[in-house]
Amino acid sequence: MNNWLKYNGSIIPSSPPHIMVTESKVEIQKLLVSSRSFFARWVSNFDASIDSSFWYVINDKALEIEDYSKNTRSKIRRGLKNFVVKKIEKSELINHGYQVYVAAFKRYKTINKPMSSKKFIKHINSLDKGWEFWGVYSRETDELIAYSQNKIVTDQCYYSTIKFHEKYLKMYSSYALYFAMNSYYLKERKLKYVNEGTRSILHETNVQSFLIDKFKFRKAYCKLHVQYHPLVTPIIFVLYPFRKIIVKSNLLFFRKIGVVLSQEKLRRNPNE
Numbered sequence: 001m002n003n004w005l006k007y008n009g010s011i012i013p014s015s016p017p018h019i020m021v022t023e024s025k026v027e028i029q030k031l032l033v034s035s036r037s038f039f040a041r042w043v044s045n046f047d048a049s050i051d052s053s054f055w056y057v058i059n060d061k062a063l064e065i066e067d068y069s070k071n072t073r074s075k076i077r078r079g080l081k082n083f084v085v086k087k088i089e090k091s092e093l094i095n096h097g098y099q100v101y102v103a104a105f106k107r108y109k110t111i112n113k114p115m116s117s118k119k120f121i122k123h124i125n126s127l128d129k130g131w132e133f134w135g136v137y138s139r140e141t142d143e144l145i146a147y148s149q150n151k152i153v154t155d156q157c158y159y160s161t162i163k164f165h166e167k168y169l170k171m172y173s174s175y176a177l178y179f180a181m182n183s184y185y186l187k188e189r190k191l192k193y194v195n196e197g198t199r200s201i202l203h204e205t206n207v208q209s210f211l212i213d214k215f216k217f218r219k220a221y222c223k224l225h226v227q228y229h230p231l232v233t234p235i236i237f238v239l240y241p242f243r244k245i246i247v248k249s250n251l252l253f254f255r256k257i258g259v260v261l262s263q264e265k266l267r268r269n270p271n272e
Contacts (some may be wrong), residue, residue, distance in 0.1 A: 004031055004040070011037045016156045016195070016221060017056055020045045021173045023036030025227060032229045039228045039260070043170075053199075053272045054224040059217045060193035062186040065179070072175070081144070083168075086185075088135040093126050104163040104220040115166040124149075132157075134176050138168070146173050148181065152177045155192040162207075178215050189214045193220075201262045226267045236264055 003023065005012045010045055011031060013021055021042045023031070029041050043054065065073055098120050105114040113124065130153065136146035145168045149161040159181070185191045196211055199219075211217035228236060239246065240261055247258035266272075 004035075006035055006037060011035055011040045013042050014153070016158070017139045018192070019154070019221075020044060021090050021221030021225075022138045027071050028227050029230070031124060032227065035231060038232050039226055041263070042225050043222040044225060045221045048222060050221065052270050053266045054208065054225060054270065055199050055219040055221045056197040057199075057211060057217050057219045058193045059186065059196075059211070059215065061216065062190070063182070068214070068216070075172045075175040075214075076179045079174070079179070082171045083173055083176045084137045084139060085176050085180035086137075088133045088147070090124060090127065090131075090133055092135060092144070093133050093147055093149075094121050097124065097147050100144060100147055100163050102166050103165040103167065107166050125202060127258070131160075134177065134181060136164075136173050146177055148177060150185075152191075156195055157191055157193075158190075158195045158197070160197075174210070175214070178211065182215065199266075201259050201266070219256060223270055224263075224267050226263060232270070236261070240264060 003014055003021075005014045017023075021044070026239070030039075032040055043056075046056070047058075065076060068076065088165060098117050101120060102114055107192075123168035127149065131150055132150045132152060134148040134150065135144050137143065145165040147163055151158040151160050162177070162196050164177075182194060185194050189208065196217060198210060208217070212219070243258065243265065246254050246261060249255060251256065
């Protein structure tokens with residue numbers, strides 16, 4: 001499974017989305033069985049010129065501050081006036097990141113619960129050398145108030161996990177962090193693009209809309225592929241007609257099934 005990663009009961013490619021998956025469906029099926037995963041998900045035709053129902057949100061332009069709108073420039077400058085943004089060591093996140101993580105979680109409308117401090121530290125410790133970490137510090141108190149976990153693979157950077165302490169958002173901490181990271185990865189490192197992840201399966205996220213509107217990210221359209229474990233395929237077939245009912249459930253188990261069924265809809269209807 002060198003080219004694949006296990007993720008939330010599924011397997012996904014370890015390579016960035018612009019690199020084609022070369023394994024055959026037979027090989028993927030074997031990986032599903034051996035890894036005991038429910039499904040495999042990957043994309044093809046990355047950054048297609050024709051709109052489709054699935055996309056990544058990326059930025060591939062090294063911009064100067066003058067390239068942003070007047071309103072965004074003002075908020076970036078105010079953010080940088082209030083905060084220091086810099087790369088940090090993993091140990092800094094282990095020692096001071098959990099309080100930011102918990103504070104950020106309070107903003108989320110979710111039935112999921114935050115990780116315990118022990119699980120948080122274990123997760124950060126498990127990240128390999130391909131990961132880079134950024135911190136945002138209050139100039140007034142020198143306190144860590146936001147962080148980002150970024151995965152560098154070949155010539156792109158994935159903004160995997162970003163957390164902001166809710167208390168400081170109105171002081172434009174998000175503007176300061178995204179501006180600093182975009183400048184570093186696109187201007188200094190000259191990477192191909194930075195990647196904020198895929199389309200949210202159930203609905204567009206505020207974060208992705210924010211990045212598109214304020215920081216000139218864009219949708220890189222692609223074709224979604226999903227292949228199920230042999231035992232899962234008939235379950236999807238039976239439940240798919242009831243997906244609208246299942247998606248509305250507040251129970252965690254049914255919400256997870258609803259996400260998979262919504263994903264199946266995007267696979268079946270790539271042009272919607």
